[in-house]
Amino acid sequence: MHLSMLYRGRLSSCNYDCGYCPFAKTYDTRAALRRDAEDLARFVEWAGQQPMPLSILFTPWGEGLVRRHYRDALVRLSQLPRLRRVAIQTNLCVGMRWLDQADLNKLALWCTYHPSQVSRAAFVARCRELSRRGVRHSVGMVAMHEHLDEIEALSQELPAATPLWLNAYDERPPGYYDDAQIARLQAIDPHFRYNLEPSPSLGAPCLTGENVVSVDGDGNVRRCHFVAEPLGNLYDGSFAARLRPRACPNARCDCYIGYAHRKDLPFQRDYAGGVLERVPSFVLSSAPGPAPAPLKAAP
Template sequence: MNLDDHARLVADGRFPAPADAAVPGHLSVLYRGRLSSCNYDCGYCPFAKAYDSRGALRRDAEDLRRFVDWAAQQRRPLSILFTPWGEGLVRRHYRDALTTLSHLPQLRRVAIQTNLCVGMRWLDAVDTARLALWCTYHPSQVARSAFLARCRELDRRGVRHSVGMVARREDLDEIEALRAQLPARTPMWLNAFDPRPPDYYDAAQVERLQRIDPHFRYNLEPAPSLGAPCLTGERVISVDGDGNVRRCHFVAEPLGNLYDGSYAAQLRPRACPNARCDCYIGYAHRPDLPFLRDYAGGVLERVPAAPADA
């Protein structure tokens, strides 16, 4: 299917238009700076217990301040998702950035991926109407009771959030236990364990995981992507610490730089150049998949639309 076919199907109502399509000039920004350190030690993660030098952290903080200053100067509506390789909320400069951004009138949403390990007092200064957290539970690193207590505090404060896990086979019972103890209104997502052998899950295990996350198969068996329509490079961009803009984290081709504005002339409808896309923050922006509809208003934070919002 080419882009002309996609435009026709959107017009016919067979593919959903993005939830922010009615907001003129809206841009979603996926920011990934230099941070690559994490306080957790998950055995499957390459960033487990990694440490950034003081110099690297200082540079990351400077880059982040520059990005926040850029966002503050914008007049177009923005949504921002921070996708650090490591854990951002343990660093004050990320908490400060989220706080500042949450008060900008042009910000529709600011969100971050987090293991939710930090205390909650920093949220006192945040405009929680604009903040969202994408929270991952790591059972080898934190007790379920402690993680659930933090989720309850997010509920009490009215912080929009989703909760998820890496779907390791040895954690199947823990996945179901977490789902059972979370409020029904809290969305729970699952990422397939990767890399894995072809027979890692059996049919019964996939069915159990599918009951927790109805979209699990899209992560387990990614649809072919080459030539598929995608909003990245048009209404969604990826930015690194130097301000280099790419269409997404998974396409190396540069579109320009955020700070000299050269990227703006390159924004246009594009098809995916990759054979497949197996990460939610990439394929969620494909209009031929259900996420723009099912997660309307919450694609960045992985929060499905409530019936009233759909």
């Protein structure tokens, strides 16, 4: 059995101040950071003891890479013999030296560019350094009206093997995008409409709860971040008996980390080998650097 895990601990602080984000410039107390580090260490220890292959994506509310315990966890997890992939969502604001200790065949970064917080030149330079090091990564943006030209400029300047994905602006009013704007965005990210106009999810077959789960800092396991029903706990093993094929109970799923696991959508095929880090399979097959560890696509 291969298990993919989406881990979201207590961390909620972020060093950026994006106007659309509820976690902008929030701060965790020292006690909260200490508890988050303890929780994460426990999770890493558990992962190191598992006989099954694992893939792990960290999806913190805040920015994880500014915290040493997340960098250390990524390095250690990447070195586990049975781990297939470890990735984290990040604004890519930190230096690169910590990557020297990681197994780059297994580590990947899901990066987001925020034009109001960092210059394009500085961000692209970091992406070029990732490419030079052979670090598999994707880059994304929120497709706000004021950033459409910036999106196209970024797509021209990123390294050739760096995919650019786009999320629709969550707080958009009806009719926010016209047909010409949608066409511009789809020319950059052919999967943009899945985020813009999510297909109905209720009853759709999904890998979450079968071989994809969500885990919080206490080890509580749910099928995904968007379904509250608990499956059990990671550390007493009670979740394992409840893993089985399931249909989505929600009317709609509009977040990639949810709908990417639906069996009736193309992501398990189109992103085979890079679903967690949001890297399309055609990029993985053509990119230089370490060869990706194989991951099986869903049937």
